[in-house]
Amino acid sequence: MDSSDRYDLLIIGGGINGVGIARDAAGRGLKVLLVEQSDLASGTSSASTKLIHGGLRYLEYLEFRLVAESLAERETLLAIAPHIVWPIEFVLPHESHLRPAWMIRAGLFLYDHLGARMLGFGGRSTLPKSKSVRFEPGGYGAGLKPEFERGFSYYDCWVDDARLVVLNARSAAAHGATILTRTRLVSAQRGPIEWVATLEGEPGGRRAVRASAIVNAAGPWVREVLDDVLKIKLEAKVRLVKGSHIVVPRVHEEHHAFILQNPDRRVVFLIPYERQFTLVGTTEVPVLHDEFRARISREEIGYLCEAASRYTAKPITPGMVVWSYSGVRPLFDDGSESPSAVTRDYQLLLDAGGEPGSPPLLSVFGGKITTYRRLAEQVLDKLSGRFPAKPAWTHAEPLPGGDLGGLSYRGLLLDYRRRFPRLPKNWVARLLRRHGSLAEEIIGDAQDEAALGRNFGGGLYECEIDFLVRNEWARDSEDVLWRRTKCGLHMSVAEQLQVRDWMAERV
Numbered sequence: 001m002d003s004s005d006r007y008d009l010l011i012i013g014g015g016i017n018g019v020g021i022a023r024d025a026a027g028r029g030l031k032v033l034l035v036e037q038s039d040l041a042s043g044t045s046s047a048s049t050k051l052i053h054g055g056l057r058y059l060e061y062l063e064f065r066l067v068a069e070s071l072a073e074r075e076t077l078l079a080i081a082p083h084i085v086w087p088i089e090f091v092l093p094h095e096s097h098l099r100p101a102w103m104i105r106a107g108l109f110l111y112d113h114l115g116a117r118m119l120g121f122g123g124r125s126t127l128p129k130s131k132s133v134r135f136e137p138g139g140y141g142a143g144l145k146p147e148f149e150r151g152f153s154y155y156d157c158w159v160d161d162a163r164l165v166v167l168n169a170r171s172a173a174a175h176g177a178t179i180l181t182r183t184r185l186v187s188a189q190r191g192p193i194e195w196v197a198t199l200e201g202e203p204g205g206r207r208a209v210r211a212s213a214i215v216n217a218a219g220p221w222v223r224e225v226l227d228d229v230l231k232i233k234l235e236a237k238v239r240l241v242k243g244s245h246i247v248v249p250r251v252h253e254e255h256h257a258f259i260l261q262n263p264d265r266r267v268v269f270l271i272p273y274e275r276q277f278t279l280v281g282t283t284e285v286p287v288l289h290d291e292f293r294a295r296i297s298r299e300e301i302g303y304l305c306e307a308a309s310r311y312t313a314k315p316i317t318p319g320m321v322v323w324s325y326s327g328v329r330p331l332f333d334d335g336s337e338s339p340s341a342v343t344r345d346y347q348l349l350l351d352a353g354g355e356p357g358s359p360p361l362l363s364v365f366g367g368k369i370t371t372y373r374r375l376a377e378q379v380l381d382k383l384s385g386r387f388p389a390k391p392a393w394t395h396a397e398p399l400p401g402g403d404l405g406g407l408s409y410r411g412l413l414l415d416y417r418r419r420f421p422r423l424p425k426n427w428v429a430r431l432l433r434r435h436g437s438l439a440e441e442i443i444g445d446a447q448d449e450a451a452l453g454r455n456f457g458g459g460l461y462e463c464e465i466d467f468l469v470r471n472e473w474a475r476d477s478e479d480v481l482w483r484r485t486k487c488g489l490h491m492s493v494a495e496q497l498q499v500r501d502w503m504a505e506r507v
């Protein structure tokens with residue numbers, strides 16, 4: 001083993017928490033290796049509701065610390081990734097028998113103010129404050145049954161979750177981290193001063209690496225990595241709770257989303273998605289063992305359709321579902337009975353190894369997309385005795401493509417439309433949403449559609465696939481169609497298969 005196989009930090013898992021930690025650590029000068037057994041964001045981190053949110057409903061469970069930290073993170077992420085994070089208005093139709101108006105007003109008041117203390121923005125959120133609203137047909141009431149006449153409005157943020165993961169990985173790599181996808185940690189032995197870990201990856205074969213510390217950010221697999229791979233005893237338990245979403249034709253043409261109360265006291269979101277669609281989610285189904293490819297059940301589809309149809313003017317039926325996805329929440333088990341009540345806050349458990357100088361192992365339990373950046377800072381704080389201290393920095397540097405040169409997304413779009421008048425307008429808009437200021441690298445000197453390479457349909461051209469393969473670890477059509485883009489949703493099965501075959505030949 002030569003010095004190139006020696007790292008300060010070995011991170012297990014290329015979900016949002018793993019890549020967030022890799023970015024932060026690499027930027028502080030650590031030599032970092034991140035291994036992901038499949039594709040980046042192939043676990044829970046591409047299967048979320050895609051909200052950067054405080055979590056209004058967590059207030060009912062008195063999770064004030066988590067809500068305050070999350071509300072503050074909305075501002076930071078809006079600032080460092082304005083191409084993939086943007087504000088979205090949520091409308092809550094009022095139903096007094098489910099929650100009285102005073103209770104909702106009190107919750108929204110807290111929601112408006114809780115994050116302020118943690119903000120370095122003069123203590124004020126840049127998002128509009130909550131308010132009471134009357135539903136007009138075509139306005140806030142669009143798509144709803146006429147009996148819903150009033151409600152409340154507040155703001156949270158939308159994020160492209162899988163792209164947030166990929167961009168953090170890119171930034172980590174730009175700061176010197178090594179990112180290996182399709183590479184699994186199969187075992188690791190703790191030596192007196194470092195770990196010796198065995199990795200198994202493409203193109204086959206095993207290799208050994210040494211690391212001064214390991215971070216177990218394996219999400220739903222966190223226990224499996226502890227028990228079966230590292231063989232370390234740690235009392236903490238993880239609660240695995242599956243959550244699913246369905247995608248249906250767009251319910252209304254307005255920009256706002258709905259947060260709908262259900263008689264079981266849960267809430268279900270209806271969110272405008274990928275222009276023509278509405279995303280409906282989510283469910284909470286306890287699972288005992290993680291299914292690597294969690295799938296939606298018929299019962300979950302029925303539950304989501306029923307929850308949405310209690311409110312929508314036109315019923316939402318299983319036959320309308322054009323796509324669905326499921327993921328498993330890796331929650332820290334706090335002993336709560338109901339899956340809704342289990343804490344959404346994260347726990348970082350440090351196993352120092354017993355002997356002085358032993359290489360540490362830090363395991364991440366829980367953690368939301370919203371809080372990944374703060375979680376990473378706290379991981380580095382916990383490991384700070386081991387490595388030279390460097391200040392936190394990730395709040396200040398834009399993620400790749402996030403430096404829009406002082407323009408808003410809208411301003412950037414107008415600028416591109418002026419500079420590339422003969423490129424397809426919708427494509428340019430989508431490209432900017434995915435890549436921000438890096439879109440220029442994909443367009444190159446193309447001035448018209450013919451210069452973009454093969455058109456695969458669904459808004460996907462050869463030049464973008466090339467870019468994703470070269471810069472974003474994309475290896476097959478799933479990586480491209482369902483994670484780095486959502487072009488799969490806009491393509492026929494035949495078109496998807498053409499992408500698969502084309503990539504299989506070239507990548």
Ligand SMILES: Cc1cc2nc3c(=O)[nH]c(=O)nc-3n(C[C@H](O)[C@H](O)[C@H](O)COP(=O)(O)OP(=O)(O)OC[C@H]3O[C@@H](n4cnc5c(N)ncnc54)[C@H](O)[C@@H]3O)c2cc1C
Nearest residue numbers: 013015016017037043044045049051185219243368369370
């Ligand atoms: C239905 C649902 C909705 C959600 N909605 C939101 C939301 O709107 N907003 C929000 O903030 N949060 C949301 N969350 C929570 C959030 O998605 C998760 O908490 C977060 O994605 C967990 O990220 P992670 O990095 O810990 O895990 P993961 O994304 O699962 O990453 C872990 C990775 O580890 C890899 N791995 C495992 N074992 C090994 C090994 N031996 N070697 C190498 N790699 C390995 C896996 O392949 C996996 O990719 C939601 C979750 C669900 C399920």
